Amino acid sequence: MSPAVSGYTQRRANRERVIAALRRQGAMTRAALANVGLSRSTIQNVIEELAEVGMVIEIGPYTASGLGRPPVLVGLRGSLGVTVGVEIANWTIRVAVCDLAQKLLLHTSAPGDDRADPVTTLTKASALIDEALARTGFRRDQVLGAGIALPGPIQRRTGLVGRACTLKPFVGVNCAKLAREVLRLPVLVDNDANLAAVAEVTWGVAKGCRDLAYVYSATGIGVGFVVNGNLYAGANGTAGEIGHTTIDENGLVCDCGGRGCLNTLANPDAIIRNLKQSHGAGLTIADVIALAHAGDAGCRRVLADAGRHIGVAAANMYNLLDPELIVIGGSLAPAGEILIDPLCESMARRAIHAGQALPPVIAGYLGEEAVVTGAAAAVLADADAFPLRPA
Amino acid sequence: MSPAVSGYTQRRANRERVIAALRRQGAMTRAALANVGLSRSTIQNVIEELAEVGMVIEIGPYTASGLGRPPVLVGLRGSLGVTVGVEIANWTIRVAVCDLAQKLLLHTSAPGDDRADPVTTLTKASALIDEALARTGFRRDQVLGAGIALPGPIQRRTGLVGRACTLKPFVGVNCAKLAREVLRLPVLVDNDANLAAVAEVTWGVAKGCRDLAYVYSATGIGVGFVVNGNLYAGANGTAGEIGHTTIDENGLVCDCGGRGCLNTLANPDAIIRNLKQSHGAGLTIADVIALAHAGDAGCRRVLADAGRHIGVAAANMYNLLDPELIVIGGSLAPAGEILIDPLCESMARRAIHAGQALPPVIAGYLGEEAVVTGAAAAVLADADAFPLRPA
DNA sequence: TATTTATGTATAGCTTAGTTATAAATGGCG
DNA sequence: CGCCATTTATAACTAAGCTATACATAAATA
Numbered sequence: 001m002s003p004a005v006s007g008y009t010q011r012r013a014n015r016e017r018v019i020a021a022l023r024r025q026g027a028m029t030r031a032a033l034a035n036v037g038l039s040r041s042t043i044q045n046v047i048e049e050l051a052e053v054g055m056v057i058e059i060g061p062y063t064a065s066g067l068g069r070p071p072v073l074v075g076l077r078g079s080l081g082v083t084v085g086v087e088i089a090n091w092t093i094r095v096a097v098c099d100l101a102q103k104l105l106l107h108t109s110a111p112g113d114d115r116a117d118p119v120t121t122l123t124k125a126s127a128l129i130d131e132a133l134a135r136t137g138f139r140r141d142q143v144l145g146a147g148i149a150l151p152g153p154i155q156r157r158t159g160l161v162g163r164a165c166t167l168k169p170f171v172g173v174n175c176a177k178l179a180r181e182v183l184r185l186p187v188l189v190d191n192d193a194n195l196a197a198v199a200e201v202t203w204g205v206a207k208g209c210r211d212l213a214y215v216y217s218a219t220g221i222g223v224g225f226v227v228n229g230n231l232y233a234g235a236n237g238t239a240g241e242i243g244h245t246t247i248d249e250n251g252l253v254c255d256c257g258g259r260g261c262l263n264t265l266a267n268p269d270a271i272i273r274n275l276k277q278s279h280g281a282g283l284t285i286a287d288v289i290a291l292a293h294a295g296d297a298g299c300r301r302v303l304a305d306a307g308r309h310i311g312v313a314a315a316n317m318y319n320l321l322d323p324e325l326i327v328i329g330g331s332l333a334p335a336g337e338i339l340i341d342p343l344c345e346s347m348a349r350r351a352i353h354a355g356q357a358l359p360p361v362i363a364g365y366l367g368e369e370a371v372v373t374g375a376a377a378a379v380l381a382d383a384d385a386f387p388l389r390p391a
Numbered sequence: 392m393s394p395a396v397s398g399y400t401q402r403r404a405n406r407e408r409v410i411a412a413l414r415r416q417g418a419m420t421r422a423a424l425a426n427v428g429l430s431r432s433t434i435q436n437v438i439e440e441l442a443e444v445g446m447v448i449e450i451g452p453y454t455a456s457g458l459g460r461p462p463v464l465v466g467l468r469g470s471l472g473v474t475v476g477v478e479i480a481n482w483t484i485r486v487a488v489c490d491l492a493q494k495l496l497l498h499t500s501a502p503g504d505d506r507a508d509p510v511t512t513l514t515k516a517s518a519l520i521d522e523a524l525a526r527t528g529f530r531r532d533q534v535l536g537a538g539i540a541l542p543g544p545i546q547r548r549t550g551l552v553g554r555a556c557t558l559k560p561f562v563g564v565n566c567a568k569l570a571r572e573v574l575r576l577p578v579l580v581d582n583d584a585n586l587a588a589v590a591e592v593t594w595g596v597a598k599g600c601r602d603l604a605y606v607y608s609a610t611g612i613g614v615g616f617v618v619n620g621n622l623y624a625g626a627n628g629t630a631g632e633i634g635h636t637t638i639d640e641n642g643l644v645c646d647c648g649g650r651g652c653l654n655t656l657a658n659p660d661a662i663i664r665n666l667k668q669s670h671g672a673g674l675t676i677a678d679v680i681a682l683a684h685a686g687d688a689g690c691r692r693v694l695a696d697a698g699r700h701i702g703v704a705a706a707n708m709y710n711l712l713d714p715e716l717i718v719i720g721g722s723l724a725p726a727g728e729i730l731i732d733p734l735c736e737s738m739a740r741r742a743i744h745a746g747q748a749l750p751p752v753i754a755g756y757l758g759e760e761a762v763v764t765g766a767a768a769a770v771l772a773d774a775d776a777f778p779l780r781p782a
Numbered sequence: 783t784a785t786t787t788a789t790g791t792a793t794a795g796c797t798t799a800g801t802t803a804t805a806a807a808t809g810g811c812g
Numbered sequence: 813c814g815c816c817a818t819t820t821a822t823a824a825c826t827a828a829g830c831t832a833t834a835c836a837t838a839a840a841t842a
Binding site: 061068069 | 828829830831832837838839840841842
């Protein structure tokens with residue numbers, strides 16, 4: 001009687017490849033699994049082994065597949081563990097819990113303080129995680145890892161948070177190291193735009209897309225690139241700072257030290273600043289967007305102007321990178337076509353046409369949950385750094 | 392007695408992987424070959440087979456390897472075939488012939504006419520190829536394929552040359568299709584900057600580099616990206632149009648329809664234009680650079696200004712992409728630090744510092760041969776599209 | 783019922799990880 | 813200087829297991 005789960009090197013490696021594929025892409029048919037680079041025979045054997053010990057289960061037939069015998073989805077048993085996403089934004093801390101079957105179990109948030117020191121902020125996040133785990137019935141030792149999103153660039157090699165981070169107390173901090181200590185969990189730290197891009201590719205409007213530019217507006221504007229199905233973060237991990245594209249060489253001074261950066265013209269602060277005279281102080285960007293949808297001409301105008309400015313940077317990005325799809329996410333996304341139409345117009349005026357159509361520009365599906373769920377999805381996707389250990 | 396070369400599927404596939412690696416990276420040791428993803432045992436078997444039929448040969452011991460038994464380089468027998476590179480620039484047509492051992496055998500050129508129709512230009516190129524083949528002793532049927540470089544974007548799906556191509560008679564033409572007919576050879580067409588980047592990665596300053604941004608100045612300025620060892624050309628194949636980055640919204644009108652594009656400020660034409668008053672007409676960019684090296688203040692100044700403008704675009708590119716290395720190639724490269732120092736200064740002023748050092752900016756090694764040899768190297772590298780057939 | 787696609791099962795040939803042996807260099811040491 | 817330990821490359825062999833292939837079966841559609 002052979003053991004249910006063989007321990008030989010090659011078999012073990014292939015089991016891990018299958019598990020990694022199921023973590024990253026969710027339940028699949030056996031036939032689709034063969035595309036990870038293993039033969040059907042091997043997939044069959046590996047799935048058999050994993051099903052025997054209860055790590056994968058048949059989810060049920062995959063309908064809507066047209067002709068032929070309906071395939072059956074196999075997926076990881078979700079209850080084997082969870083991943084946690086944490087978004088640390090300037091005024092909010094969000095936490096998401098996600099199971100191994102790529103199901104979002106819970107999403108909570110609490111107000112944050114952008115002047116609080118990192119330990120205080122992370123301690124608050126830790127409490128939110130405990131609460132979320134209690135409500136979903138998981139223990140801390142069932143958490144594979146926590147993904148943490150910050151509004152700024154993070155240097156891959158050293159883990160230090162860059163100066164351009166809009167959450168100033170975190171600048172120069174090794175957030176991953178600190179978070180590991182405070183949260184007592186395996187941790188991953190990345191930029192908010194990068195992680196939101198992961199979420200839109202995992203669950204949202206770009207599901208399955210292999211080449212994506214995801215433009216994310218929060219306090220600043222960043223972009224997350226997915227190239228060939230994987231996040232592209234640059235040599236140092238700091239790619240994506242589209243918010244500091246120079247739009248107007250003689251414009252306002254940006255906190256990066258430059259002048260006329262996109263951030264000084266089109267981030268939510270800049271938009272609200274334009275309305276102070278006419279609409280008074282105290283507006284939030286959500287108010288502006290709501291007013292615009294209700295027909296307020298001033299609000300429509302400032303959003304359109306922001307779209308045009310973003311369009312200039314997007315055209316430069318398009319000329320350089322030729323992405324397949326551009327998704328707009330973050331606080332400006334609810335503006336929809338009020339922002340996107342002028343953006344496209346502005347981009348089209350500056351884009352080099354080789355003959356092909358410009359890439360579609362669409363709003364993300366995931367709203368404010370994009371970043372925090374992306375943080376959880378990034379943990380789910382990184383089966384190497386966050387291995388699933390049988391309890 | 393088993394056949395020297397087995398015909399079974401798996402073995403054949405692995406032979407092709409080995410051959411592809413040797414074409415792309417040149418002669419390697421058996422140990423290095425194992426890094427293509429096959430075991431040492433398989434490499435051993437495959438090389439044995441290929442050596443037996445004379446497709447690979449032991450080049451000799453690889454010296455300067457430190458401790459241990461010296462490895463022995465194995466490589467493709469160069470004389471099995473050749474690849475051809477063709478550069479169609481605005482005023483020159485260049486041809487290179489390269490053998491399967493990555494050795495450049497010959498490099499010739501002839502004047503071109505940027506108003507001639509594509510058939511005329513390609514016919515002239517065909518004659519140059521014939522002459523080059525005659526001088527190197529190869530027949531046309533020994534040519535695996537010809538790589539053709541054009542000064543503009545080429546749409547991947549349709550093969551059409553984009554409007555931004557500075558060689559106007561080629562705009563809107565399916566150059567690959569036409570060239571196949573005129574040259575009677577398998578053909579690949581790509582942008583000059585992309586192919587020069589391939590050359591610098593294959594033979595030049597970026598040899599072995601896996602992430603590179605190669606800024607190339609000819610009639611316009613373009614950039615070729617190597618990401619993870621492979622050319623990144625974008626969803627449509629038209630990435631890299633850095634020359635149309637908007638630098639001055641109110642600047643000169645560019646032939647792309649925009650205003651103040653980098654090309655209007657820093658390409659060779661623009662540089663020469665700045666010197667017309669003081670230095671008269673008839674200067675070439677090479678003259679300007681020579682005068683600058685000799686101490687001419689005006690020439691130094693306009694080159695420095697061009698460097699500063701390129702630095703603005705390079706900073707935007709750096710903020711977006713965070714490349715590991717930036718190489719300057721093309722007609723401006725001989726200016727060396729006269730151009731590069733101001734470029735770096737300008738880039739540093741606008742780049743977002745996450746904490747890491749900015750990427751090194753260096754001049755390419757390959758000079759005017761970069762593009763044409765890159766075109767040959769691209770054919771060499773694409774073992775799928777240009778298979779080596781035993782004669 | 784014919785067609786189509788997914789899955790199940792089996793096998794010959796091949797690849798892999800691992801082990802052991804041999805080859806050929808360097809560097810330290812007597 | 814020669815000798816020896818060390819280091820790295822190549823070579824040869826084996827058990828485990830992967831791949832391509834073939835064929836059978838299952839379950840849907842037209």
